[in-house]
Amino acid sequence: MMLTKPDPQHTQLYLDGVSVSFDGFRALNNLSLIIMPGEMRAIIGPNGAGKTTMMDVITGKTKPDRGTILFDGDTNLTEMDEAGIATLGIGRKFQKPTVFESHTVWDNIDLALAGRRGPFATLFHRDGADDDRILAILETIRLSGRRDVLAGALSHGQKQWLEIGMLLAQEPKLLLVDEPVAGMTDAETAETARLLREIAQTRSVVVVEHDMTFVRDLDVKVTVLHEGSVLSDGSLDHVSADPRVIEVYLGR
Amino acid sequence: MQGGILLPRLDRAGLIFGAVALGLAILIPILNLIVPTDSAFHVPPHVVALMGKYLCYALLALSVDLVWGYCGILSLGHGAFFALGGYAMGMYLMRQIGPRGMYGHPTLPDFMVFLNWQELPWYWLGFDQFWFAAIMVLLAPGLLAGLLGWLAFRSRVTGVYLSIITQAMTFALLLAFFRNDMGFGGNNGLTDFKDILGAPLQADGTRSALFAASAIALAFGFILCRWIVRSKLGRVLVAIRDAESRTRFLGYRVEQYKLLVFVTSACMAGVAGALYVPQVGIINPGEFSPANSIEAVIWVAVGGRGTLIGSVIGAVLVNFGKTLLTNALPEIWLFALGGLFIAVTLFLPRGIVGLWTGYWAKRREKQAASIATQPVTEGS
Numbered sequence: 001m002m003l004t005k006p007d008p009q010h011t012q013l014y015l016d017g018v019s020v021s022f023d024g025f026r027a028l029n030n031l032s033l034i035i036m037p038g039e040m041r042a043i044i045g046p047n048g049a050g051k052t053t054m055m056d057v058i059t060g061k062t063k064p065d066r067g068t069i070l071f072d073g074d075t076n077l078t079e080m081d082e083a084g085i086a087t088l089g090i091g092r093k094f095q096k097p098t099v100f101e102s103h104t105v106w107d108n109i110d111l112a113l114a115g116r117r118g119p120f121a122t123l124f125h126r127d128g129a130d131d132d133r134i135l136a137i138l139e140t141i142r143l144s145g146r147r148d149v150l151a152g153a154l155s156h157g158q159k160q161w162l163e164i165g166m167l168l169a170q171e172p173k174l175l176l177v178d179e180p181v182a183g184m185t186d187a188e189t190a191e192t193a194r195l196l197r198e199i200a201q202t203r204s205v206v207v208v209e210h211d212m213t214f215v216r217d218l219d220v221k222v223t224v225l226h227e228g229s230v231l232s233d234g235s236l237d238h239v240s241a242d243p244r245v246i247e248v249y250l251g252r
Numbered sequence: 253m254q255g256g257i258l259l260p261r262l263d264r265a266g267l268i269f270g271a272v273a274l275g276l277a278i279l280i281p282i283l284n285l286i287v288p289t290d291s292a293f294h295v296p297p298h299v300v301a302l303m304g305k306y307l308c309y310a311l312l313a314l315s316v317d318l319v320w321g322y323c324g325i326l327s328l329g330h331g332a333f334f335a336l337g338g339y340a341m342g343m344y345l346m347r348q349i350g351p352r353g354m355y356g357h358p359t360l361p362d363f364m365v366f367l368n369w370q371e372l373p374w375y376w377l378g379f380d381q382f383w384f385a386a387i388m389v390l391l392a393p394g395l396l397a398g399l400l401g402w403l404a405f406r407s408r409v410t411g412v413y414l415s416i417i418t419q420a421m422t423f424a425l426l427l428a429f430f431r432n433d434m435g436f437g438g439n440n441g442l443t444d445f446k447d448i449l450g451a452p453l454q455a456d457g458t459r460s461a462l463f464a465a466s467a468i469a470l471a472f473g474f475i476l477c478r479w480i481v482r483s484k485l486g487r488v489l490v491a492i493r494d495a496e497s498r499t500r501f502l503g504y505r506v507e508q509y510k511l512l513v514f515v516t517s518a519c520m521a522g523v524a525g526a527l528y529v530p531q532v533g534i535i536n537p538g539e540f541s542p543a544n545s546i547e548a549v550i551w552v553a554v555g556g557r558g559t560l561i562g563s564v565i566g567a568v569l570v571n572f573g574k575t576l577l578t579n580a581l582p583e584i585w586l587f588a589l590g591g592l593f594i595a596v597t598l599f600l601p602r603g604i605v606g607l608w609t610g611y612w613a614k615r616r617e618k619q620a621a622s623i624a625t626q627p628v629t630e631g632s
Contacts (some may be wrong), residue, residue, distance in 0.1 A: 015284035059501060098498040100491045107487055117503045119512045125484040170502060 012037045012174055012204040013058065018067030019228070020053055023195075027053040028064070030227035035174070040200040042236075043208045043217045045225035046248060051208045052095070054225070057178050057244055058059045059092045064222030071174070087117060091172035091177045097159035105143050108132045108151050111162040112166035119213040135167070141165035157188035164195060175205045181214050187213070264320035266478040273471035280467075280506075281460035282446050284358040289295035297456050302575065304463040310422050311470045311524035314552045314560060317475050320549065322486060323513050323560030324493030326411075329418030331545035333393035335535065337522025339429075340392050342442035343376060345453075349446050361553030362444070363437045373435045381451060389526040390519045392443040396421075397518030400509065402471045410496070420543050426540035441536025448530050459531070466527045470564070473520050477560050480516070489513060550593050554602025565604055571613065619622045 005045040008014040013035040020028040028050045035041055045051055056062035058069060060082040060114055069077040075083055077085055086092075100108050113130050114174060116122075141161040146154065151162060160180055167175055177196065181189040195213060200220075215222060223233040224245050232242045239245050280303065282438055283295040311520040319325040346361045378384040384537050400421060404414055432438035451458040480486050491499045492506050500506050531537045538544075548567075555566020570592070578585050600607055 023590040033628055061497075078485075079560060081505075082497075082500040083503050086501050092501045094498070098495050100494050100498070102494055103487060110484070111487055112502050117505065119485055119488075119509050122488055123480070123483050127484070166502070170553045 002226060003177050008068075008070050009033065010037070011073050012039065012075065013049035013206075014068070014070040015058075016055075016068040017062045018054075018069060020050075020062060020064050028057065028067075031067070031229050033223065033230060035204050037173070037204055038200075038202075039203040040196070040207070040212045040218065040220045042210075042220055043206060043216055043220045043225060044210070044215060044222060044239075045231070048202050048227075049225040050224055050228040051244070052178060053228070055092060055178055055208065056177060057087075059090060067150060076227060080232060083117065086170065086172075089171070091167035091170045092173070093160075093163050093167055093177040093180060095139040095182065097156065099154075099162050101168065103148065103151055104148050104153070105138070105151055106134060107149045108167055109137050109169050112169035112199055114169065114171040123176050137165050137169050140198070142169065142191075157184050157192075160184065160188075160192065161195065162191075164199070164231065168199065173203050175203060177205060179209055179211075180207065181191075181209065181211050189214055191215065197213045253275070262475065262477065262485035262616040263482065263495070265561065266475045268295060268631070269564075270471045270480075275465045277464035277467035277471075280379055281464055285456060287393075293502050297459055300456075300459050300463050301531050304466045305528060306457070306490060306571050307463070307466040307470050308524045309471050309532070309548070309551065309569040309571050311466070311527075311563040312548050313522050313555070313563035314470070314473050314477055315520035315524065316548050316562035317557060318480070318520070319514055319517045320552060321512060321560075321563070322481050322493065324410075324490040325514060326415045326420045327517075328415045328512075328548070328549065329422040330517070330541065330548055332395060332418075332422035332540055333518040333521035333538035334437075334525035334528070334544075334548075335422075335425070335429075335537075336392040336396065336530040337389045337525030338535040338539055339436060339525075340379075340385055340388040340522070341526035341529045342445075343379040343388075343436075344382060345445035345448060345530060346378070346442050347484045348448065349379040349444065352446055354446070356387075361442070361484045362439070363432075363440065364435070367432060369435075376435070386526075389522050392523035393518040393525075394515050397515045402507075405510045408507075419545065422540050424543050425540070426537050429540060435534070441494050441534060441538075441557055442529075443534040443536075445530065453530055453533065460513050462527065462531050466531070469523055469527055472562060473523070476516075476520075480513070481560070485509070485512075506568065525540045547589065550589060552594075552603075554592060554596050554600075556605030556607075559603070559605040560601050562605035569604075576596035 012035050013033070015031055015033040017218050018028050018031045019026065031050065031054065041052070043051055053062060056162060057064045059078065060077065060080055064078055071077050071088060071090065075088060080088070089218070100111065103111070110130065113133060116132070138147055141164060143158065143162060143165065146158070151159065164180070180196065181192050184192060189211065196207065196218065199205060207218065221233065222236045222237050222239050224231045231248065232239045232245050280295055280300060283293055283298060284300050285360025287294045312330065315333075316327065316330050319327055349361065351358045353362040353365070355362055357365045360369060364372070379388070380558065400417070404417055409417060428434055429436050432441055436442065445453050447453055448458065449462070459527070481489070488499065488504055488509055492509060496506055549568040551570050552563045554564070554570055573588070574585060577588055596603065602610065
């Protein structure tokens with residue numbers, strides 16, 4: 001889409017020429033991608049297209065072999081660890097819902113709340129100081145009634161929402177969401193789309209998803225990944241009509 | 253919920269435990285020292301020493317539970333921290349012997365005279381002072397745990413690999429302390445202690461005082477652990493145990509948390525060792541034996557991991573069983589211990605305390621079901 005090299009200034013997330021190899025396998029191949037502040041973007045692509053690896057390099061789990069990753073236009077993410085990147089304002093939702101199963105719903109949100117993260121800060125943290133913030137988030141994710149239930153006892157869909165709530169509690173500027181509706185019922189899927197759109201009003205969101213109905217529900221710009229780089233992007237209708245996309249992905 | 257941060261976390265469990273330990277610290281010395289020998293309530297001195305030993309083991313178990321039960325770090329080397337604390341205390345006790353040793357040398361312990369050493373090695377300096385030894389009791393295990401933890405946690409060594417490293421650490425120390433030229437008495441270790449803080453170690457009063465000190469140390473350890481696990485830090489620890497990478501992506505530096513709790517735990521184990529040595533009268537490299545560390549883990553598993561009180565119960569019960577069994581049938585103890593571990597893993601995965609809390613939870617559920625017209629079900 002873009003012919004000249006774009007200016008990273010004013011972007012929320014800026015990936016340029018990012019490559020990662022595992023034992024000779026190129027998981028990401030010269031990947032370039034720009035997310036603007038407040039933008040919501042859906043990423044689709046066949047298995048092995050590099051969607052999860054892309055999340056890994058952005059969040060610091062994997063170090064790229066080459067390339068630039070900038071946050072807020074000037075912060076170089078490739079030199080930071082996961083905790084540092086998270087504190088910067090990037091939240092990540094895993095493919096499999098990962099919540100703290102032996103903590104209550106309330107404590108899950110409490111642990112995720114933006115705040116000081118050092119061991120001594122938490123050791124001397126005063127309980128009850130953040131109750132209002134937690135209540136507000138529980139309201140948003142519709143789990144107010146289950147605040148004292150252990151997270152392990154929640155249904156699959158509720159765990160996904162709890163995890164989204166934890167991300168909200170982090171107050172990130174950018175949310176990376178990996179297959180949020182996998183294994184959800186149709187009603188839960190629709191509810192999740194609504195929840196994500198609500199969240200996207202105040203921050204940038206990147207959603208990786210297989211479910212085409214869900215992507216259509218989101219109604220945002222779509223980027224198609226293939227073999228570790230961008231194959232096509234634009235509206236869902238536009239990429240669906242792209243013959244290269246049909247060949248590698250939708251046509252099968 | 254408002255107010256200071258120290259008092260609200262001193263909950264009922266901590267208070268009860270503290271009260272019971274303090275009660276024992278007063279009661280047992282009275283029963284030993286004041287109640288006449290022919291009374292049925294008299295506690296003979298060897299029983300006081302035995303119970304003091306159990307309490308030291310309980311403190312060691314508590315320290316294992318803090319790292320394993322709450323942070324998922326299965327340390328198979330906590331015996332090393334216990335032994336280091338023990339050696340620090342042993343060195344103080346050796347220096348207290350002074351010229352009363354077999355060879356009558358004014359400063360050198362007997363084994364050094366025997367090895368023809370001319371002067372005290374630098375690392376023995378200062379151990380004639382109790383305060384110095386007391387600091388080393390915390391510092392030696394703390395530094396070792398800090399170094400090992402720093403290296404292991406920042407390289408993200410977890411699970412069974414970390415267990416193996418800790419096991420290797422205690423084995424390496426075992427071999428090192430066996431060597432005469434290490435200057436810690438080699439094979440024989442440190443023994444023939446005479447007195448502590450000027451009080452003769454064999455005296456009933458000293459034994460009772462050591463017992464009381466062990467009970468108080470255990471109470472302090474328990475309250476400290478309670479305070480840690482009930483804080484937000486404690487909840488982060490459980491979060492690390494259950495979903496480490498999730499915790500990391502929330503912005504917590506997991507390695508700092510693990511290091512802090514590992515060092516705290518090692519210091520507790522060191523205190524346990526330091527109180528243990530004067531009560532048993534000897535410290536030798538055998539205390540570094542990997543089997544000791546594994547045994548401590550079994551105590552915690554038997555009592556109930558991640559409950560604190562379970563580790564204390566497990567340590568006391570298993571060691572009581574050990575005392576009985578090694579008197580009656582010494583050769584089957586290790587088989588019994590192994591069998592116990594298998595049985596607990598298979599039938600009591602949450603230990604004795606888990607059995608107890610499970611029983612009460614079921615009873616409450618039954619009561620709730622009989623009261624409510626509709627049974628309450630938790631979706632899962």
